[in-house]
Amino acid sequence: MIDDPTDEERAEAEALRRYLDGEAAPPSAELGATVGLLREAAGSGPVSAGGPGSKAPGPAPVDGLREARRRERRRTTIWPYAAPALAIAAMLMMVFIPPAAPALPAGPSPEQLGNAVRVMAAPAPLPERLEALHEVAAAERARVVAILRSAPTDRAAAGLSGLVLAEKLRLPARATVPRPDAGVR
């Protein structure tokens, strides 16, 4: 559904029609420059066909003017190209730029290590000595596990998922996993 032309558009179309029909001189350089576009938009038929007072079928000069202006706008703006370009750039960034790696745990602190040294050097009871050592080990373990967990993905070689699931669900792994030192002693 095409909107009714405005008074300005009517005046421009009428002036153009009169010019194209040889009834008047070019009304302005700007309108004269749109003649090529108007011919292209209107096809090979009469340029003014469908206009006010014309009985020939075809697009009205007002429509031709609108089409010409639309094309002009399209040439002078980058918006129709900017949106898909931005979308493609975003997709490329998501594919090629890896997410920021989480910071690794720092490992045992000087205080924890110092405490382990102090407890080891002193005649402390067994549970106290072990507790200090376990504390240091826990901090180091967090760091080591984080490093191992960030190992490169190798889905093709993955063969432990079923075992992990069994571990999670506490399936009869106790019965199926052999003791590592079975038969050693």
Added chain:
Amino acid sequence: MSRAAVVAIGMALILACEPEPDGPVARWASTVAWLRSSADGYLQSGAVTDAELELRRALAMPMPTGAKGEGLLQDVDFALGSVLLLQGRAEEALVVAKRGLDRSSAPSVFVANLHALRGIALEARGHAVESAEAYHAALLIHEQLYNDALARAQTQESPE
């Protein structure tokens, strides 16, 4: 419901909420770490036998090729040796400590702990001299790591 069961259910829930790691190495490390934590939970609740079982299961997990997870296994060895010591099984703890030390000799917290474990076990067996040597080895590594950590902390405080 026993405290051990509550601990086990809690650990399972925590693990279930964690995103699944990607590769076999990551999965292996996560599972071993989980079993190690589960054993700690059992220990805190006094279920020493269950803790030992969890640690043996962790050691039975096949380590993926090229995982470089000897440190993690040494930590499990240390935990297992500790459990054995708490049960008065010093001879077995000694075997476990030796196995852990055979995995790697690179100075680390885990190796130092295994030396300390060996020292405690030897002390319990009445081998005073060997025990002192093992303690000394542990102290040397812990001291070196302590100095390194201290130097690192000072560098971070004053980067200029």
